[in-house]
């Protein structure tokens with residue numbers, strides 16, 4: 454797996470890369486800490502990778518904590534007090550922090566002070582100048598005063614097929630000399646849901662397939678054979694995607710259906726359905742989200758008729 458560690462090798466829009474580059478270059482020239490940065494994006498879109506890149510480009514130590522593991526404010530206090538000048542605290546899943554820890558971060562990020570209440574007294578402790586980088590896939594769960602304290606905000610949207618192709622190419626490198634044709638890369642890029650981690654996982658499976666079958670040049674047809682092994686069809690749909698569409702057809706007879714009802718019949722968590730399945734089904738033109746609920750498009754209906762008749 455080729456995990457990029459320089460900004461140059463990170464595949465992203467020019468606007469994102471320019472914003473990060475300017476903040477890093479400016480901080481370095483002034484010999485100050487990098488600005489507090491918030492990185493928002495769905496699962497596998499590069500939040501951790503980009504945070505590591507900022508640490509690497511700034512050439513400073515990055516400490517990492519997971520939001521859900523911080524249950525008491527003292528856990529953060531201990532971490533912050535040990536940090537040295539310009540170091541970075543990367544808070545992954547920052548939306549999971551308790552409310553009092555959010556509040557503690559306000560003065561840390563604004564004035565560099567840790568404000569602690571001990572009995573009836575308030576104590577202010579001046580921290581070294583540090584950077585907070587937060588990552589989240591649930592920005593709506595962050596309090597506005599916290600969001601406002603991040604000078605740099607980056608939203609890693611779903612990637613274009615062109616950018617996914619670049620990520621695929623970076624990850625097809627292998628020590629057996631197996632190569633992918635351009636057509637194979639293009640075909641694969643279309644089924645990766647715009648998510649780098651999905652692309653990388655698919656490349657791995659296809660490479661396993663190629664090695665097992667003694668294939669030295671992966672063609673478009675080999676891509677589909679590899680994906681068949683993990684239940685990914687020619688449109689990039691997985692088993693749960695298919696179940697969603699078939700349920701809308703067979704159980705709800707194409708009537709608009711609320712996400713809660715749909716999730717319970719499909720047997721999937723509502724949030725996962727909304728974040729990991731629905732966007733791809735909508736962008737593939739198979740599912741429609743209306744005020745009344747979810748329903749199949751004409752293409753979605755054709756797809757269900759095709760898969761259910763294949764199964765019969």
Ligand SMILES: Nc1ncnc2c1ncn2[C@@H]1O[C@H](COP(=O)(O)OP(=O)(O)OP(=O)(O)O)[C@@H](O)[C@H]1O
Nearest residue numbers: 456457463464495496497498499500501502649650
């Ligand atoms: N823009 C990119 N360019 C190249 N590779 C990328 C890019 N974004 C992500 N990747 C690769 O995709 C994989 C997933 O990235 P990463 O772990 O950073 O995602 P994440 O957003 O932190 O995911 P999660 O929400 O699960 O924490 C990694 O192997 C990473 O190297």
Ligand SMILES: [Mg+2]
Nearest residue numbers: 500501502545
């Ligand atoms: Mg991550």
